[in-house]
Amino acid sequence: MRIGELATKTGVSVRALRYYEEQGLLASERSESGQRHYPDNAAGRVHLIQQFYAAGISSASILEMLPCVVTGEASPQVLATLRGHRSSVVRQIEELQATLRQLDSVIAGAVKSHDSGVPCPPG
Amino acid sequence: MRIGELATKTGVSVRALRYYEEQGLLASERSESGQRHYPDNAAGRVHLIQQFYAAGISSASILEMLPCVVTGEASPQVLATLRGHRSSVVRQIEELQATLRQLDSVIAGAVKSHDSGVPCPPG
DNA sequence: TAGAAACCTGACATTGACGTCAGAGGTAGC
DNA sequence: GCTACCTCTGACGTCAATGTCAGGTTTCTA
Incomplete structure (x- = not known):
């Protein structure tokens, strides 16, 4: 093609x-x-x-x-590169999961406060 | 400080x-x-x-x-933004997990082939 | 066999989160 | 009060994966 x-x-x-x-x-x-x-x-x-x-x-x-x-x-050098990227990816996943929890808690709180009529930012 | x-x-x-x-x-x-x-x-x-x-x-x-x-x-608009980012984060996590599986399979295969004396790239 | 649409190379522009440098002023230990 | 280090603003540089434009060739369709 x-x-x-x-x-x-x-x-x-x-x-x-x-x-x-x-x-x-x-x-x-x-x-x-x-x-x-x-x-x-x-x-x-x-x-x-x-x-x-x-x-x-x-x-x-x-x-x-x-x-x-x-x-x-893979050669040993490339294998090392692969493992390096692997652990980087693992770290990124963990960070994103933390971010996800953060967002979820904000969203949960926001929904609740919206139910109770207290939006943010005010206005 | x-x-x-x-x-x-x-x-x-x-x-x-x-x-x-x-x-x-x-x-x-x-x-x-x-x-x-x-x-x-x-x-x-x-x-x-x-x-x-x-x-x-x-x-x-x-x-x-x-x-x-x-x-x-959060205001409704911000709540929408938050939810948008949330789903983006979820997608990113899924993609990274796929990448992780990919890397793991390459690493596993590479280790095995290295054990059997067939490195890549050759040389 | 036109003419539109796709493709080519080459080159400069963009974006975002900083790095880096210059020149000047602030701060802390002795 | 000297010296070394910290901080300030402002401005240009960087990097990497593209966007975009120009000017020309190729391929498809009517």
Whole structure:
């Protein structure tokens, strides 16, 4: 498929896909005229990249890990990187769960005070 | 306490604390000469701000929510904002958990293949 | 075979939470 | 009162993942 189709299929912009290629994260075959063509599994790859970005992992680190994610194998150095990111992800989850509890308690309190007619901010 | 002490106490840079004030997130009293002075509970406030930033919430949104987090009350509009952020946080947690599973499976596979002497990348 | 729509490269713009530097004034221990 | 360190404002720099625009080529559709 061409880049536009991959973009709509994944919900990622064309610009972003070109950027991924620039970073070495997403390969493409080129037609005679230079247009990019992607295999069907490219969408999965894009989702994987997005997932890592969402975890705050940089392009360079993703580049390091990607082949190992695909093949399921890793050198000791890459394994260390993977474990580092793993613990970072665990920390992030814990922080977000704390944030969630915080938000829940505020929401619960707010709903109650709204029931009793005491909104905030006043006005 | 002055800004430097608050910075070391919270692990947040002096620059960041000034930025929080600039955004209206963190108040301070000023001495005769213009230096900032913070009450003891400022550290807790800073941690709260950091927590929200970590959840991908913008300064403007934090500014909207903060008084309600403190007082435990919220107007209907703010309540909607809170709920929006809540579901965003839930999504983030789910995504991170998926990422965690992904990393774990790669790590498990990598450890196994390393045991059997097949590292990746080769070399 | 037009003409629209998609694609190309290249390059500058954006956003947000800070980093960093300059130049000047404040504060605390000796 | 000297010295070292802290703080002030203001302003420009940074970083990373895009947005956006220009100017040109390719591909699809009527």
